[in-house]
Amino acid sequence: xxxxxxxxxxxRIEGHLRVEAQVxxxxxxxxxxxxxxxxxxxxxxxxxxxxxxxxxxxxxxxxCTTVHAQASVRAVEDALGITPPLAASLIRDLIALSQxxxxxxxxxxxxxxxxxxxxxxxxxxxxxxxxxxxxxxxDYPTSGASYFRDVKGKLQTFVNGGxxxxxxxxxxxxxxxxxxxxVDLLAVSHYLDxxxxxxxxxxxxxxxxxxxxHPQTYLVGGIARPIDLNSDDALNDEGxxxxxxxxxxxxxxxxxxxxPDLVAIMGYYPDWAKIGAGTGNYLDFGDFxxxxxxxxxxxxxNASLFFPAGVIxxxxxxxxxxxxxxxxxxxxxxxxxxxxxxxxxxxxxYAGETRPNYTGPTPPYAHLDVDSRYSWLKSPRYGGAVxxxxxxxxxxxxxxxxxPQVKTLITSSLDQLHLGTNAxxxxxxxxxxxxxxxVVVAQQALxxxxxxxxxxxxxxxxxxxxxxWDPSTWPSSARGFGLHAGPRGALSHWVEINDGKVSNYQxxxxxxxxxxxxxxxxxxxxxxxxxxxxxxxxxxxxxxILRTLHSFDPCMACAAHILDADGTxxxxxxxx
Amino acid sequence: MAQRVVSLGFPSFRKPDALPVLPxxxxxxxxxxxxxxxxxxxxxxxxRAHKVSRRRFLGYCATLTxxxxxxxxxxxxxxxxxxxxxxxxxxxxxFQDCTGCTESFLRSSDPDVGQLILDLISLDYQxxxxxxxxxxxxAAKATALAEPGYxxxxxxxxxxxxxxxxxxxxxxxxxxxxxxxxxxxxxxVGTCATFGGIPAxxxxxxxxxxxxxxVAGKPLVNVSGCPPVPDNIAATIVHFLxxxxxxxxxxxxxxxxAYGNRIHDACERRGHYDAGEFAVTFxxxxxxxxxxxxxxxxxxxxxxxxxxxTRWNSGTSWPVAAGxxxxxxxxxxxxxxxxxxxxxxxxxxxxxxxxxxxxxxLAVVAGTAAxxxxxxxxxxVQAHVAGRAARKPPAGDEHAPPGHGDAPAGGSGDQTDxxxxx
Numbered sequence: 001x002x003x004x005x006x007x008x009x010x011x012r013i014e015g016h017l018r019v020e021a022q023v024x025x026x027x028x029x030x031x032x033x034x035x036x037x038x039x040x041x042x043x044x045x046x047x048x049x050x051x052x053x054x055x056x057x058x059x060x061x062x063x064c065t066t067v068h069a070q071a072s073v074r075a076v077e078d079a080l081g082i083t084p085p086l087a088a089s090l091i092r093d094l095i096a097l098s099q100x101x102x103x104x105x106x107x108x109x110x111x112x113x114x115x116x117x118x119x120x121x122x123x124x125x126x127x128x129x130x131x132x133x134x135x136x137x138x139d140y141p142t143s144g145a146s147y148f149r150d151v152k153g154k155l156q157t158f159v160n161g162g163x164x165x166x167x168x169x170x171x172x173x174x175x176x177x178x179x180x181x182x183v184d185l186l187a188v189s190h191y192l193d194x195x196x197x198x199x200x201x202x203x204x205x206x207x208x209x210x211x212x213x214h215p216q217t218y219l220v221g222g223i224a225r226p227i228d229l230n231s232d233d234a235l236n237d238e239g240x241x242x243x244x245x246x247x248x249x250x251x252x253x254x255x256x257x258x259x260p261d262l263v264a265i266m267g268y269y270p271d272w273a274k275i276g277a278g279t280g281n282y283l284d285f286g287d288f289x290x291x292x293x294x295x296x297x298x299x300x301x302n303a304s305l306f307f308p309a310g311v312i313x314x315x316x317x318x319x320x321x322x323x324x325x326x327x328x329x330x331x332x333x334x335x336x337x338x339x340x341x342x343x344x345x346x347x348x349x350y351a352g353e354t355r356p357n358y359t360g361p362t363p364p365y366a367h368l369d370v371d372s373r374y375s376w377l378k379s380p381r382y383g384g385a386v387x388x389x390x391x392x393x394x395x396x397x398x399x400x401x402x403x404p405q406v407k408t409l410i411t412s413s414l415d416q417l418h419l420g421t422n423a424x425x426x427x428x429x430x431x432x433x434x435x436x437x438x439v440v441v442a443q444q445a446l447x448x449x450x451x452x453x454x455x456x457x458x459x460x461x462x463x464x465x466x467x468x469w470d471p472s473t474w475p476s477s478a479r480g481f482g483l484h485a486g487p488r489g490a491l492s493h494w495v496e497i498n499d500g501k502v503s504n505y506q507x508x509x510x511x512x513x514x515x516x517x518x519x520x521x522x523x524x525x526x527x528x529x530x531x532x533x534x535x536x537x538x539x540x541x542x543x544x545i546l547r548t549l550h551s552f553d554p555c556m557a558c559a560a561h562i563l564d565a566d567g568t569x570x571x572x573x574x575x576x
Numbered sequence: 577m578a579q580r581v582v583s584l585g586f587p588s589f590r591k592p593d594a595l596p597v598l599p600x601x602x603x604x605x606x607x608x609x610x611x612x613x614x615x616x617x618x619x620x621x622x623x624r625a626h627k628v629s630r631r632r633f634l635g636y637c638a639t640l641t642x643x644x645x646x647x648x649x650x651x652x653x654x655x656x657x658x659x660x661x662x663x664x665x666x667x668x669x670x671f672q673d674c675t676g677c678t679e680s681f682l683r684s685s686d687p688d689v690g691q692l693i694l695d696l697i698s699l700d701y702q703x704x705x706x707x708x709x710x711x712x713x714x715a716a717k718a719t720a721l722a723e724p725g726y727x728x729x730x731x732x733x734x735x736x737x738x739x740x741x742x743x744x745x746x747x748x749x750x751x752x753x754x755x756x757x758x759x760x761x762x763x764x765v766g767t768c769a770t771f772g773g774i775p776a777x778x779x780x781x782x783x784x785x786x787x788x789x790x791v792a793g794k795p796l797v798n799v800s801g802c803p804p805v806p807d808n809i810a811a812t813i814v815h816f817l818x819x820x821x822x823x824x825x826x827x828x829x830x831x832x833x834a835y836g837n838r839i840h841d842a843c844e845r846r847g848h849y850d851a852g853e854f855a856v857t858f859x860x861x862x863x864x865x866x867x868x869x870x871x872x873x874x875x876x877x878x879x880x881x882x883x884x885x886t887r888w889n890s891g892t893s894w895p896v897a898a899g900x901x902x903x904x905x906x907x908x909x910x911x912x913x914x915x916x917x918x919x920x921x922x923x924x925x926x927x928x929x930x931x932x933x934x935x936x937x938l939a940v941v942a943g944t945a946a947x948x949x950x951x952x953x954x955x956x957v958q959a960h961v962a963g964r965a966a967r968k969p970p971a972g973d974e975h976a977p978p979g980h981g982d983a984p985a986g987g988s989g990d991q992t993d994x995x996x997x998x
Binding site: 041154168195 | 622663665670671672673674675676677678679680682683684685688689690693694697698699700702703704705706707708709710711712713714715716719733735737738739740741742743744745746747750773774775777778779781782784802803857858859863864865866883887888889890892893894895896897898899900903911915916917918
């Protein structure tokens, strides 16, 4: 019997995601992904000073709170012909790398762990055995039986209190949970440790950018954090030493806890190496250049990029295709927008427009009209092809490009799980790739920090180029784009500047690539494709659907933010 | 506040303060020696299990009381509330948001987020953190709402346009209205929820409004900021669970303990301002040496928040300390009224109409600084608060003190507030 199930809200993500799925014979046979919230931030940016566009764009997302700022200043710098000083680029990269570490850690322990970890089953764990498991996994410092006994006792007290708070109504006891209680207890312990870790580690961004969320240091032309070894009010030796301390703590945490935990947990879920494959096409813009040159696609600067750019099609890791940002388009055939040139058009972001046209049901509603338009997300395409982006795409591209650091970690992780590279194209593969990426990024952060130190030692401390700060130095008309590797994948901002003001602004976010709806030719988006074939043991308790969705790390506020100057014609109702 | 964090048993992977922490501005005027509290044997047992001494716990409560700008005499009340076994229930809704306020909440250090969500409150609905999804999440919410008396936290603005924000097929307006009806109090968190924020910025594409535009007849407090300082969110919640009421607020419904002071007046660079020492371009010598950022567009003179004193991320830093001007993010409509962000404020209110930074510098040189410091500033702050109060009275707020000019720092108002608790 076929039945339609709805998961809304999809929780433990950023923002508002709804999924409707057709379930038949114990598995998903079709799926529709919908972004159900929208603000119109691009419209708010229009007419503003392009030097402050980044502050607006940053508010697209408070989780990946650095990525839109970074892409925005890059886009405006591209338009105005500005190259920020190398020290500024390196500091921006340090912030971005800290963001990836932070996001991936929270994603694993706070966002998606409960899809795999049964919190209540941890109460049946033997702390001595948990300690033995911990010892077999890594040198994680807090690992004794008494530590795990304390955590178990604390959990018991919490449960005895009778109110489960954020753990209420979880899927506890569901047969899809496969971990021994001892591993559940390990994961619950590290859930708490990760809360403490993230709060401490993110001080990297406070030190470099004044605060987090929404660090406040980007400038078109550099950053606002000066470097002066003789000043207490600038980045100095003491600050650099403290940054090294924090990044070292991150490297310790992700190598001793995050990746080993992930591999250990996934070891109990080998079936998920065959589930959630998705489109098989992968895209990333690349990022983190040792020369400070921003990514531009193509193969021109791939050698200097820590993450290479490229496109992989049909899971073919032997062929890495150069990336051309001009082949990027967005479609709205199944979205709540219209295009002036026809709703079935595929539009390059420089020519992008977004005219909202909500045709969905008036709330309250039980189902969306999925045969028509059903999402606030557009459908990004690359030369017409559906692409998945994110850590898996990046790790596959790095693997295909022969990056030894990534190849080694991917291979060793797969070996521990007795899996081959084909296992990467799956829900499990996305998790594994994110874990591996966190480790290589934590390693790279220390490399970038060392490079910054050498640069400062050589006397190059400039962090801001003011030569084009004054709008009178700008051309009357200009346009540019900024590419960035955010935690969730390939991000691009596209800006047009006329007479000193932003005249068009388009953002194509990673989650828009992944969570977008069908396009004009009926091609499903990556979420929709990946969900097909996902088993559903009990349609009223669809924890398996969450596993595949969470493997993408949805960020919905990023994905649905778009509106242009004509976009204020939504139907209005009088509020009662 | 020397002892910033008391761990109630959560292992800390790293020592908590690797980065320099400035001396806190809030006086640590109460210590564990100053008071005693009636703690149950069960709670003391819990403390022992977590290897936290009674003395240390009481010291922590004294710190918290100081953060809330409450009289030290109320510290036992805080301690007893934190030790209580029945945890206040919290329902946290997200509408047109970026989840930045939730993320900020996760950075709480006083108390930290682990203590908050597991020890101090029962977080019955919070989409970013809760295990349940879909039907199970909706059921968790229904269960929570069925028993009135919870603290309702709202993040994000609410659109009037149909379809711009739905969750579980319900409109944001309907969800908020239903949840507010059984709430003991409402905490609007972040500038979107408090004042409309970026969705409501020109041209307000979705006709977004604030919580106070929709919710009436409930005690409501506005913890503004984009996002708010983490510890301000936590302290407001702790105040509610300690006293069963919301903290005393200014005319915009913002807690005075956090928003009672102007950024400019508590700024560590204020001395440079008074001395006429301004950074003129980013990266110049003045900028590298911590001079005033006023000419680079700093909105500190027009902004009320605790950033310079609380600082961000366990006291690590704040934007001005890191070299970028304040953008006024805790003020209503700041996306429109504080922009262009890099333009110098046209006037600084406490120095009178049209005074420029140059004139102020000259005035200081002329020797009038002492006069301003002694009288002008404080008076102007009061006038400023009163002016803002006149501009937009918060709906349904029963907690704004009657006379803003009387107690801008929230002394007596808080006392009354504490005494009024059940």
